[in-house]
Amino acid sequence: MTESRRGRPRDTDIDERVLRAATAMLLEHGYAGLSPNEVAERAGVAKTTLYRRWPTKDHLAIAVVARLQEDDEITDTGDIRRDLTGYMVKIAAALERMRSAGRPAGDHDASAGVVAELVAAGARHDDIGRLGREVFARRNALALALITRARERGELRPGLDPVVLLDQLAGALYYRVLITGAPVDRAYTERLVATALDGARN
Amino acid sequence: MTESRRGRPRDTDIDERVLRAATAMLLEHGYAGLSPNEVAERAGVAKTTLYRRWPTKDHLAIAVVARLQEDDEITDTGDIRRDLTGYMVKIAAALERMRSAGRPAGDHDASAGVVAELVAAGARHDDIGRLGREVFARRNALALALITRARERGELRPGLDPVVLLDQLAGALYYRVLITGAPVDRAYTERLVATALDGARN
Amino acid sequence: MTESRRGRPRDTDIDERVLRAATAMLLEHGYAGLSPNEVAERAGVAKTTLYRRWPTKDHLAIAVVARLQEDDEITDTGDIRRDLTGYMVKIAAALERMRSAGRPAGDHDASAGVVAELVAAGARHDDIGRLGREVFARRNALALALITRARERGELRPGLDPVVLLDQLAGALYYRVLITGAPVDRAYTERLVATALDGARN
Amino acid sequence: MTESRRGRPRDTDIDERVLRAATAMLLEHGYAGLSPNEVAERAGVAKTTLYRRWPTKDHLAIAVVARLQEDDEITDTGDIRRDLTGYMVKIAAALERMRSAGRPAGDHDASAGVVAELVAAGARHDDIGRLGREVFARRNALALALITRARERGELRPGLDPVVLLDQLAGALYYRVLITGAPVDRAYTERLVATALDGARN
DNA sequence: GATTAATCGAGACGGTACGTCGTGTCTTACC
DNA sequence: GGTAAGACACGACGTACCGTCTCGATTAATC
Structure with a gap:
């Protein structure tokens, strides 16, 4: 072979x-x-x-x-809020790490160059785009399974679309880093998950 | 003067x-x-x-x-769901317009180059970054006011943070366009708003 | 009028x-x-x-x-060697003045930029070229008359062509400044005139 | 090596x-x-x-x-006048070639742009100036040796400074081309050499 | 052990977009 | 019509960067 x-x-x-x-x-x-x-x-x-x-x-x-992101993993403790928060915190941390790239220390309240350039790179080369989407798909698949399991055991309401929930959570982080430049610290992340789950509970 | x-x-x-x-x-x-x-x-x-x-x-x-975005406006009909959906649809439309830029017709299921390049531009030049964030801040201010009014008249629960809600909505759209490459058509947009408001209702 | x-x-x-x-x-x-x-x-x-x-x-x-050159004049004392030397010294001085233009002090052993640029200017614009040649013709006319008078009173040999003599003298100065970069100090100028007159004497 | x-x-x-x-x-x-x-x-x-x-x-x-000037060579026939004339004719020819550069045919009675620009270039960049002076030094070295040999075999008077003689000859040509715009044809060149050698003979 | 095929190091080469520089013209308002 | 101020036109120049290609030298597998 x-x-x-x-x-x-x-x-x-x-x-x-x-x-x-x-x-x-x-x-x-x-x-x-x-x-x-x-x-x-x-x-x-x-x-x-x-x-x-x-x-x-x-x-x-x-x-x-x-x-850099190889080691990101998702844990399933049975507490959906806790698990999602953990996942989001990891994403936020990764974003923060790249946000400050190429900038003088402390000047990370601006926005995120590297992430955007990578996204642009994905648009320039089909293979990179595919690869990037696959990476995210694989990672998100774990999170989606997590959500699905929580829904099945009754933690979340039956009609909930896991993809939409995940979009809301991860999207908010990316949106803040890339677009508005707002911080994505732990406090925000927790509030974000809490808010999203408010309507998702059974 | x-x-x-x-x-x-x-x-x-x-x-x-x-x-x-x-x-x-x-x-x-x-x-x-x-x-x-x-x-x-x-x-x-x-x-x-x-x-x-x-x-x-x-x-x-x-x-x-x-x-291109100058003419985007926000309407306040008193129905928060309808208004937010309208706003999100406009954002989605703008994103879709740029997503297909520079690509052969029909090939827009990839991801979005122009948007990413603009974000990158904002990171390369401080003034562009500032300007971009101001534009978004101004636009979002209207949406935030909309949400706040809805909350005050009892449509939304009192503790809701308008910023988080907006992050979830707009973020999801950007996330799909920039990161996952998933479509942001009208159907998705409506489902998104519905899901987010489920937990936000009073 | x-x-x-x-x-x-x-x-x-x-x-x-x-x-x-x-x-x-x-x-x-x-x-x-x-x-x-x-x-x-x-x-x-x-x-x-x-x-x-x-x-x-x-x-x-x-x-x-x-x-800058308005004040250059030619004196006729009756001693052709002395008069020509005086004229040449003036030319040499003017050249030296421009040779060092735009250069750090002491760095004038290089060649002469401004003079060359002016010559080039004369080639770019017909009127400047004409004007320049007229200026030189007018100035040289005095020198030529000087030589002619010296020849008539027997100081120089009858067959001497004043133009050729002047070309040799002035030419040598310009050649050194523009081309070889050799100095055109007083000692050289005197030796130059002496050498040229050696064969021009009657 | x-x-x-x-x-x-x-x-x-x-x-x-x-x-x-x-x-x-x-x-x-x-x-x-x-x-x-x-x-x-x-x-x-x-x-x-x-x-x-x-x-x-x-x-x-x-x-x-x-x-362009690589192929210019100097011949030593033992007749100093003839050799110098040959050298000067070559210089004059080269000058004439460049004098007419960039001008409509026949319009070469003006002055010489390219030569002047090159001299100016030598003033703008030290290395070019050095290189140019070296080229001329090398070429002139041959002519100086020619003159020296002629002096040693008694064709020229003992006290003659070869450098001054060469300055007079080459200088006259450059002077006419660059400054006065007078022609440097064969007739003039011969008269020039003859005049200069008149006073240089032993 | 000789051959072969692919890798490595070094640097020239291709292509092209970008932004700068400098001169000289033109359009205002003012005198 | 002259003057001040500055936008505008035109175009050449040189730079920066990426990615390719061409050498010679190496290294390992194969015959």
Whole structure:
């Protein structure tokens, strides 16, 4: 099955070095400050090598953030409010991390460059868009299952559409970060979940 | 009060011509297809003149969409659900308009490039970010007032936070367009408002 | 004869102010540093006014240097060597003055920008070229007459072509300043005249 | 000795194509008509590539004329007058070639734009100035050696300064082309050399 | 062990959009 | 009609950035 490769095998260490350098640049200097040229130089790698793995700056950027979010998980304690709050807090934290990228410390009350650029990247390249949507779909599937289970055990009203609920919750966070620039701290997140669940309860 | 200007006054017709050309290019060919150079040429205007008013391609793009949304208004019929639905439909329509920008007809089930690029522009330039947030703040202020009035006349429960409600509604739309790529048609919009108001009723 | 002008007469003080400012800029920052825009501002004059008198930056520059050389005169003492030396020294001095324009002090061993730019200006605009050649022709006419008189009174050999002699002398100075960058100090000038006259004597 | 280069080597053919295109434009349309942009296009080369080799339009122009003069050589027949005349004729021819650049045919009795612009370029950029002076120094070294040899074998008087003689000859040509606009045809050149040697003979 | 195929390093090359710079003209109001 | 102020036109220039291509040198698998 695994086609036997010929020729020199890829140096697996390179991925690590490149992504580390790219992550640093992206978080420190924002999307515009992420230069494949410079990433290659800092990682001690040829541009050819870099582009063989990530055919585009956009792809590289996506790879960076994908790796950053790998560890996000969803827990199911049986208390829907608590579980959703936990999930939202993780999302909010991730957003906050990128919101301040490329900005002087403390200047994160503005809006979020990197996230927007990544979304734009998804629009520029079909594969990135697909990949991004898949990532979110996979992550959200867990949350949707969570909601569905809560509904089935009677915590939520029967007619509730889990997708709409999730849109409301996650959407509010993204909306604040991307559009209005309002904070998405823990207090807000809890109030948000509480409000949404008020009408969702059975 | 009206400071008497000296020197040749700005030709107000130029704004019109430039923005018209820019709007066409932005909606037809997307953000990458918006070229200040070509806009100037099509508008019959010197590049210098264009850059005097919009110092950056980003500024020009923002001016375009700002003008596109000028006419969006909010009506207050006394029926909060109807009014909010109307508002959301308008937002959804605007998003849909930009989502398909620069894409072959029918290919709008992908995600939204222009919107994301504009958000990114807001992150690249402080003044654009401020301006964008002001526009949204002004527009949302009307919606917030609407919600507040509905709450005062007893349509909504007393403890409801209008901001959170609005975040949930508008956020869901942006979230679907920008992140998940799900449709934001009328049916969804109505379901969204209904769901959100379920828990908000008195 | 003098056509009776109508309207507001030109402010003669303006010529003075503008040329003074232009001279300063030209000598301090070289030809590229002479900006009509800035000259107008420094002279407290509108650009319109400036361009009404000097239709081009080139014309303005020429006017500046023409004024600088107004006082160059030729003396006829009866000693052809002495007179020619005097003339050449004046030319050399003028060249040295412009050679150092726009350069840090002491850095005049390079070549001469302003002179070259003025020559180029003469090539760009026919009128400037004509005017320049006339100025040189007028000045040289005096020198040629000087040589002719010396030849007639037997100081120089009969077959000598005054034009060729003058070309050799003035040419050598310009050649050094413009092309080779060699110095044109008094010692060189004297040696030059002596050498040229060696073969010109009767 | 030959340092082993790494990376993709420069395409030597590009210099050829670019310089050929630039030469054509410079000689046909003068200095203002030499557009790096268009040169790149005509040579089928990216602007980046062009600017990597000639960082400025001035540098490109200098490279063009430097190549034009590469083939100028000096012959030593033992007859100093003949040799110097030959050299001067070559210089005059080169000057005449550039004098008519960018002007309608027959309109070359004006003055010389390109030469002046090149001199100006030498003043704008130190490296160009140095390079230009080196080129002239190298070429003149041969002529100076010629003169020295003639002096040593008794054709010229012992006290003659070769540099001064060369200044007189070459200077006269440049002076006429750049300043007075007088012709530098063969007849004049011969008369010039004859006159200068009159006083230089032993 | 020789060959082969793919990777890596280095840097030139292509393409193109962007914004700047500089001159000179034009349009106001004012004198 | 001259003057002040500043917008406007025109166009060249150079830069920045991304991504491709071309070398030579390496490395591992295969014959």
